[in-house]
Amino acid sequence: ALATPGETQQLAAVLDDALAGMFAGRPCLLLPDPDPDARAALEAPLRGRLAAVGHAVAPRDTASSLRWALRLLTLTPHRGGLDTRAVFVDDHLSTLLLLQDEPLAHALAARWLKPLADLTPRQSERLEVTLLAWLEGGGAPEAAKALSVHPQTVRYRMRQLEKLFGPGLRDPRTRFELEMALRSRRLMAQVRRQNSRTGRRNGRVVTADFTPLVVGRMARVNGL
Numbered sequence: 001a002l003a004t005p006g007e008t009q010q011l012a013a014v015l016d017d018a019l020a021g022m023f024a025g026r027p028c029l030l031l032p033d034p035d036p037d038a039r040a041a042l043e044a045p046l047r048g049r050l051a052a053v054g055h056a057v058a059p060r061d062t063a064s065s066l067r068w069a070l071r072l073l074t075l076t077p078h079r080g081g082l083d084t085r086a087v088f089v090d091d092h093l094s095t096l097l098l099l100q101d102e103p104l105a106h107a108l109a110a111r112w113l114k115p116l117a118d119l120t121p122r123q124s125e126r127l128e129v130t131l132l133a134w135l136e137g138g139g140a141p142e143a144a145k146a147l148s149v150h151p152q153t154v155r156y157r158m159r160q161l162e163k164l165f166g167p168g169l170r171d172p173r174t175r176f177e178l179e180m181a182l183r184s185r186r187l188m189a190q191v192r193r194q195n196s197r198t199g200r201r202n203g204r205v206v207t208a209d210f211t212p213l214v215v216g217r218m219a220r221v222n223g224l
Helices: 005-014 038-046 059-075 093-098 102-112 121-137 140-147 151-170 172-198 215-220
Strands: 019-023 026-030 210-212
Touching: 005 019, 005 026, 005 038, 019 059, 026 059, 059 093, 093 172, 102 172, 121 140, 121 151, 121 172, 140 151, 151 172
Parallel strands: none
Antiparallel strands: 019 026, 019 210
């Protein structure tokens, strides 16, 4: 999935057997039967361009790969320049999974983070980032390093969290659900910030079909 329509045909000429087209009103390319070295072959021609590469799928699932590539493209900050690199869906599967249904992600966060609801926004944010760092790192020293604070600060905050959440913090399922809720809330906040900067609407569901730009090239792509 590409950000700039003018690059579509140029890239199609560089990449072997690439089929240029439009999907949901956005320019894109289809590449058939990628081999294990396909990623390395794509990184060079895509350098300096804002692009998202979907996961490899069977031809009948092409629309799914394009949808997730477009979704990742809308979540990627627009930074111009020669250092711009393509983003790959395979590197962001958990992010896309958590954000595939934002109302459901909001419900998840509301359900599991309810003990923080009566705190001030600043208190809640401080405890949220501490809890997520603790869950990701596995302990106070690791969380302290990630947050650039003293381990005693993390231990103090964790005592506060234990009072709020009770013994559930020792339950593996609760910890898993809390980490998902915290991660999804953080991701949604990032999306909101990006949306406010770009003014784009990123949350819509994409259902459009792929439309080739040059019909004559379709014969070069097996199964399409």
